[in-house]
Amino acid sequence: MLQYFIKQVHSGNFMRPSPRVLVCVPAGATQVERRAIKESAIGAGARDVYLIEEPMAAAIGAKLPVSTAVGSMVIDIGGGTTEVAVISLNGIVYSSSVRIGGDRFDEAIISYVRRTFGSVIGEPTAERIKQEIGTAYIQEGDEIKEMEVHGHNLAEGAPRSFKLTSRDVLEAIQQPLNGIVAAVRTALEECQPEHAADILSVGWF
Numbered sequence: 001m002l003q004y005f006i007k008q009v010h011s012g013n014f015m016r017p018s019p020r021v022l023v024c025v026p027a028g029a030t031q032v033e034r035r036a037i038k039e040s041a042i043g044a045g046a047r048d049v050y051l052i053e054e055p056m057a058a059a060i061g062a063k064l065p066v067s068t069a070v071g072s073m074v075i076d077i078g079g080g081t082t083e084v085a086v087i088s089l090n091g092i093v094y095s096s097s098v099r100i101g102g103d104r105f106d107e108a109i110i111s112y113v114r115r116t117f118g119s120v121i122g123e124p125t126a127e128r129i130k131q132e133i134g135t136a137y138i139q140e141g142d143e144i145k146e147m148e149v150h151g152h153n154l155a156e157g158a159p160r161s162f163k164l165t166s167r168d169v170l171e172a173i174q175q176p177l178n179g180i181v182a183a184v185r186t187a188l189e190e191c192q193p194e195h196a197a198d199i200l201s202v203g204w205f
Contacts, residue, residue, distance in 0.1 A: 071195025
């Protein structure tokens with residue numbers, strides 16, 4: 001895959017491409033894993049390979065003050081895991097990961113629809129529901145979004161449409177969401193008090 005993208009970037013170049021490559025890695029990646037990533041990139045044609053932890057890359061992309069003493073928190077929700085990191089003075093001062101990610105949210109929505117509406121939906125539909133009307137918090141006055149969903153009714157053995165709202169999705173994903181909230185609470189408890197105060201005053205990304 002790396003070879004493919006390198007060729008795509010340099011498709012108009014008659015010379016053999018040999019670019020510098022920056023690769024994002026999980027904050028908890030071991031030295032063995034980091035070395036394997038570097039060797040793979042060099043084997044794909046990279047001249048130089050630089051590694052950056054994913055939370056740091058996300059913080060820089062969000063223009064957080066990573067070079068200052070102010071503590072910034074990044075919550076990186078991937079497909080299978082979520083990383084929680086606290087960043088200060090160009091370094092990651094705390095990081096942890098939990099095996100909860102977007103896939104678990106999709107599974108929770110599928111389970112909720114089956115249990116509540118007696119219908120079956122696939123993963124693509126669950127992901128679309130999550131992206132279009134999903135929410136982690138609803139307060140008074142918030143707009144409640146809704147969408148029509150097409151599924152397969154188990155009792156009737158036929159296609160059936162029904163409506164889902166943001167409240168439904170919030171109820172569906174409560175269990176995996178609580179797991180991520182617990183990881184954030186642990187991070188606030190274990191990081192430096194000054195960093196925790198910074199995060200509580202400005203929020204997280």
